Amino acid sequence: MKSDLMxxxxxxxxxxxxxxxxxxxxxxxxxxxxxxxxxxxxxxxxDIINCVGHYNRIGKINTRTSMENHLEAxxxxxxxxVSKHYTNDIFNNMVSYQDFKDSLTHRxxxxxxxxRGVWSDAELIQIIDSLDSYFTxxxxxxxxxxxxxxxxxxxxVLRIFIKLTLIAPAKKSxxxxxxxxxxxxxxxxxxxxxxxxxxxxGLKRDIQFSIECIEDNLKKKxxxxxxxLDYLYPYTFxxxxxxxFFCLFLKNHPDIIEVAPESDxxxxxxxxxxxxLGLVQSNxxxxxxxxxxxxxxxxxxxxxxxxxxxxxxxxxxxxxxISKNSYYHYI
Numbered sequence: 001m002k003s004d005l006m007x008x009x010x011x012x013x014x015x016x017x018x019x020x021x022x023x024x025x026x027x028x029x030x031x032x033x034x035x036x037x038x039x040x041x042x043x044x045x046x047d048i049i050n051c052v053g054h055y056n057r058i059g060k061i062n063t064r065t066s067m068e069n070h071l072e073a074x075x076x077x078x079x080x081x082v083s084k085h086y087t088n089d090i091f092n093n094m095v096s097y098q099d100f101k102d103s104l105t106h107r108x109x110x111x112x113x114x115x116r117g118v119w120s121d122a123e124l125i126q127i128i129d130s131l132d133s134y135f136t137x138x139x140x141x142x143x144x145x146x147x148x149x150x151x152x153x154x155x156x157v158l159r160i161f162i163k164l165t166l167i168a169p170a171k172k173s174x175x176x177x178x179x180x181x182x183x184x185x186x187x188x189x190x191x192x193x194x195x196x197x198x199x200x201x202g203l204k205r206d207i208q209f210s211i212e213c214i215e216d217n218l219k220k221k222x223x224x225x226x227x228x229l230d231y232l233y234p235y236t237f238x239x240x241x242x243x244x245f246f247c248l249f250l251k252n253h254p255d256i257i258e259v260a261p262e263s264d265x266x267x268x269x270x271x272x273x274x275x276x277l278g279l280v281q282s283n284x285x286x287x288x289x290x291x292x293x294x295x296x297x298x299x300x301x302x303x304x305x306x307x308x309x310x311x312x313x314x315x316x317x318x319x320x321x322i323s324k325n326s327y328y329h330y331i
Contacts, residue, residue: 018146053108079236276289
C-alpha cells in the first residue's frame, strides 16, 4: 500500500530542516484525522483554520504566539513542498497574512503570551553572562549534531538581539528589521528609529565575532541590505521565532527562571520593558523614551508612570528645570 504522501514528505522535510518538528508533526497528524494525508491537492486554508481550532480545543495552542509559530511551521513546510514541485502553496491566494492571524486570534480567543513584566538588573546580567559563557566554552567545529549546531546559531542571534534591545529599547520587530547598512562600518553605532545609538565595545566585539562565524562556517559574505539577524541565522527565520529561541535558552538555564516543560516560546518583551523602566527611573524625558522605543507617550504612561514607578527626586528636578528658564533670574 502506498504510504500517505504528506507523512512521507514530512520525513523529507525534517531531513532538510528539523526546526519545526513539533508544529509540522501536529499539522500532519491533524491531516491524518481528517483523512487528507494522501490528498495534498485537496488541503485548503480552511483545514489550517480548523487545525488551529483542533489544537486549541485540546489545550495545545492557547496563545497568539503559539498559533503564529504553528503557521510559520506550516508555511515553511509548504515552501519546501513547492520547491520540490510536490504541490501548490495554499498561502499564495491569501490577501493579508496579518489579517488572517488576527482573525484566528479572535475566532479562538487566543491570548497574548503572558508578559514577564520586567527583569531585575541581576537577572539581566545573569542572562547576558550565560550567553557570553556559552560562546566562551563552545567550539562550533566540535559540534556534531544538527540540533546542537542550530542551537549555536539560535544563541548567536539571541545574544545580539538582547544586547541591542538593552542599549536601544525598541520593539522586537524594529530590532529584527535592522539591516547591516543601519550599522556603521566599524560597528560602533547603529541607527534605531532614526536615533544613532552608540554601541559598547563588548557588543561591537560580539557582532564582529558573529559575522566572522557565518563567514568562516558558511563561507557567506554579508550584503548591506541583509537584515543583521537574518544573516546570522542560516535556516528559516522570522521575528516570531525569537521567542522560541529565548525559551530554548531559558530551558538550558533553569537557574535563571523555570519554564514549563511543554512551553516552546517565552516572550522577549520583558527585555525591552526592563530597559525602558531604567530610562523612566533615570528621569529621561518621556518624549525621548518614546522616540527610541516607538511606543506612544500615552502607552508609556499607562505601562510605567501609573504602575508605581515614581520619578526619583521629583521636587529637586522640577526646581532645577524651572530655574533654567531665561526669566527665572529676574524673579
